[in-house]
Amino acid sequence: MAEVTGTEGPVIETGALTMRFGEVEALTALDISVGEGVTGLVGANGAGKSTLIKILLGLLEPTNGTASVLGFDIARDSAEIRRPVGYMPEHDCLPPDVSASDFVVHMGRMSGLPATVARERAADILRHVGLDEERYRQMGGYSTGMKQRAKLAQALVHDPRPVFPDEPTNGLDPAARVDMLHLVQRIGRDFGIAVLVTSHLLGELEKVSDHVIVLDGGRLLRSSATADFTQHTGGLLVEVLGGETERDRLGERLAPAGLTCRPRGAMIAIDPPEPDVAVHDLVRDAAADLGLGLVRIQPDRAHLEDVFLTGGAVHV
Ligand SMILES: Nc1ncnc2c1ncn2[C@@H]1O[C@H](COP(=O)(O)OP(=O)(O)O)[C@@H](O)[C@H]1O
Ligand SMILES: [Mg+2]
Structure with a gap:
């Protein structure tokens, strides 16, 4: 940090x-x-x-x-x-009959910025959040995405x-x-x-x-x-050319070599192997034997979802 x-x-x-x-x-x-x-x-x-x-x-x-x-x-x-x-509230807090430009300038003034500084900062920040020409339109007609951007801009205007x-x-x-x-x-x-x-x-x-x-x-x-x-789990993710059939053929070929394989989307996830098992070589050889094109072999990292969903602690 x-x-x-x-x-x-x-x-x-x-x-x-x-x-x-x-x-x-x-x-x-x-x-x-x-x-x-x-x-x-x-x-x-x-x-x-x-x-x-x-x-x-x-x-x-x-x-x-x-x-x-x-x-x-x-x-x-x-x-x-x-x-x-700076605070970007969860719920809609935008007056519908005011433009994002006027609103953000106003919020800057409320935070104590002089008028010219508030106008400059509002223009900069609205550009930064990606509200361009729309910033002169009344916010009541905005899409949710534009409203979220306007909400973020008002939270940032006073630095x-x-x-x-x-x-x-x-x-x-x-x-x-x-x-x-x-x-x-x-x-x-x-x-x-x-x-x-x-x-x-x-x-x-x-x-x-x-x-x-x-x-x-x-x-x-x-x-x-x-x-x-999200530390490295010690396992590997492997992707081969083709679809599910190719993925499963490779997985079936690797199983007798003592590797535990599971489908994960288009990839095969290989559980962390025993020490001294040359997983990369096994995967390359198996793909070559089967005539499959290897796209990549990469370390499998844990994701927050894995940590919490398997622990059953957070339900989202
Ligand atoms: N003003 C309030 N009056 C009564 N209950 C509230 C109020 N604000 C929040 N709660 C309750 O407090 C809990 C936490 O709410 P909240 O902080 O909004 O959760 P989150 O933002 O994580 O979704 C919820 O059970 C919610 O119903
Ligand atoms: Mg909430």
Whole structure:
């Protein structure tokens, strides 16, 4: 993780943070620490992600426990916290009869930017999130993807640190999801702004987060560097030219050599072999014997989904 600059200690820290809404306990004695870079906050719907973000913004008062952002205590300094932080809410918050351009300028002014600076920053940031000519149109006519971009732009206009995009990929089609995730990743990596981004989809956050925090029913399930979740399993993935038939022929040929093979999409996943087994040679020889074209042999890495779905801990 990148070095923390400008503050002593973590960007976000909570201690035994608990939030109850009547009978519902949305967060239970949560202890987390968030540093620089992109941190993914993941959990099924209702896990407590939005509640945590609202507490960190000082919009909700926790039932118990402590939290700080950039060293500011949420109980004492909530006005100080809201100034540097950028917030992209989960739900639609855009006035329909205003253009994205006017809205983002307005939000910049609200954050204390002088008028000319707010206009320049709004134009830059709207270009950056990919709203071009549409930015002069009323937002009521926007597609979901354009609305999400406008929501992200208003969270970034005042040069914030950190930024909390809450479910930024919600409602987007697969191509737009990828674009939005790249934007989020660039905020953290290229602009050096700490990001706490939420999603109920493990696979998405694994791609863009340096660190992942998993909530399950308001409790901390795990907090680790993404690389620790996605270490090499010791197995291999093999792809051959052709279709399922070719894939299965190769798998059947490898089984008698003592390799455990399973189909995974168009590929064959080979379980980690016994030590001293020359898997690469076995695969090459088997493909050559069968006259199959080898496309690739690559290390099989674990994915967040594997870690949690096999553990049965997170249901998404
Ligand atoms: N204002 C509220 N009043 C009552 N219950 C709430 C309120 N906000 C959230 N909850 C409940 O708290 C739990 C966590 O919700 P939330 O933080 O929105 O989860 P997530 O963002 O992970 O989907 C859910 O059970 C939800 O119904
Ligand atoms: Mg939520």
